[in-house]
Amino acid sequence: MKKNVQLTKGELFFNSGLSIFINRVSERFDLREHAHDFVEICYVWEGSGFHYIDDKVLRVTKGDLFLIPIGISHVFRPSSSAADNQLIVGNCIFEQSILHAIVETMPNTIGSYRYAHIGLEQTQGWIKFREHTNEFGSLFDRMLQEYRQAKQGFQTMLFAMLLELLLVLERRLDNSSLYSSDETSVRDDRLDVILHYIRTQLHEPITLRDVSRHIKLGERQLQRLIRTSTGFTFTGLLHKERMERSCSLLKETTYTAAQIAQLVGIHDMKHFHRLFKKLTGMTPIGFRKAAASANLKRSYSS
Structure with missing residues (x-):
């Protein structure tokens, strides 16, 4: 024990x-x-x-x-x-x-x-x-x-x-x-644990070492698991999760882009805008307008 x-x-x-x-x-x-x-x-x-x-x-x-x-x-x-x-x-x-x-x-x-x-x-x-x-x-x-x-x-x-x-x-x-x-039996479950940890800590400066310590897995093994399961590197997965959360907040709240960047753990607005446009093809303001327009069309059609 x-x-x-x-x-x-x-x-x-x-x-x-x-x-x-x-x-x-x-x-x-x-x-x-x-x-x-x-x-x-x-x-x-x-x-x-x-x-x-x-x-x-x-x-x-x-x-x-x-x-x-x-x-x-x-x-x-x-x-x-x-x-x-x-x-x-x-x-x-x-x-x-x-x-x-x-x-x-x-x-x-x-x-x-x-x-x-x-x-x-x-x-x-x-x-x-x-x-x-x-x-x-x-x-x-x-x-x-x-x-x-x-x-x-x-x-x-x-x-x-x-x-x-x-x-x-x-x-x-x-x-x-x-x-x-034994270790092999829980390998598939670990991705869920990784994603849960990242999603609940997005506002923090999460590092590979943080997740490695949380899941009790070596950093190289963790990188390999993420790459095999998702196709992303750890950094790529973290960026993806932060931008998906940003998209949800843009659609569901009235927070400004600066406020949302803080909520997803990004404190450099240039970096935030660059990542957002790279992964969505739009600026945060453009995404919010497009989402509002889509909601308006759905309300008229219903």
């Missing part, structure tokens, strides 16, 4: 002798990165955002699921703090001893199988899954309902549902349909 990471203990959640806990929460920016002394299965129920896990940053959307063993540090964060952009995550947490119990108490069905990937000491790192037809969501719906209603025998029912979920994941791993904590 990394230093200065909060340890969350299962005793805060387990009660009445039940070592399984299910919830559904809206993730927030003020939550701290943490590790735990229990096993956790997290399911992205709604929305999108980012999962900071074990020194990686992954883009997550509805249908993603993570199996996280003891001691792995992580935290979910929404894409933005806007009220209409929530990231809803379901958590199924349980003691490691339950995995032992599943194997030990069912020798005729799975005891000889012993879980090729999940259970006991096999799960050394976190694993990411992606559902195909709401198979994870439907199971989490049932588990949460069972947990909240707490009807007679719900403990046994939760145990059986957890076994079902683990077997679904085990079968998926047998078919090799997984993302895991």
Whole structure:
């Protein structure tokens, strides 16, 4: 476990002798990165955002699921703090001893199988899954309902549902349909993280080194990833994002070109005008007039 990471203990959640806990929460920016002394299965129920896990940053959307063993540090964060952009995550947490119990108490069905990937000491790192037809969501719906209603025998029912979920994941791993904590599995997600960082920091003097430190990737590797994925250099991508934001502001606000240049992190107006005309073929004033004219034509035609 990394230093200065909060340890969350299962005793805060387990009660009445039940070592399984299910919830559904809206993730927030003020939550701290943490590790735990229990096993956790997290399911992205709604929305999108980012999962900071074990020194990686992954883009997550509805249908993603993570199996996280003891001691792995992580935290979910929404894409933005806007009220209409929530990231809803379901958590199924349980003691490691339950995995032992599943194997030990069912020798005729799975005891000889012993879980090729999940259970006991096999799960050394976190694993990411992606559902195909709401198979994870439907199971989490049932588990949460069972947990909240707490009807007679719900403990046994939760145990059986957890076994079902683990077997679904085990079968998926047998078919090799997984993302895991190795570096190659998260490469495609990194472009989303890069773009999110750049777009939220456009007003700042962003450098390649800044992004490299944020995404924890070497500067040469970062340049290569951007070039392969977008066809731009880092500088070219940054210019493109700044001019696209400028176009949006010219169409949607009454800010002057000088104000917009400041908002996108360019403090030299000659440089701003040169970049804008190079990428759009027009001056900022010409672009605003053209956009207003197009809107007027659409309003008449409607």
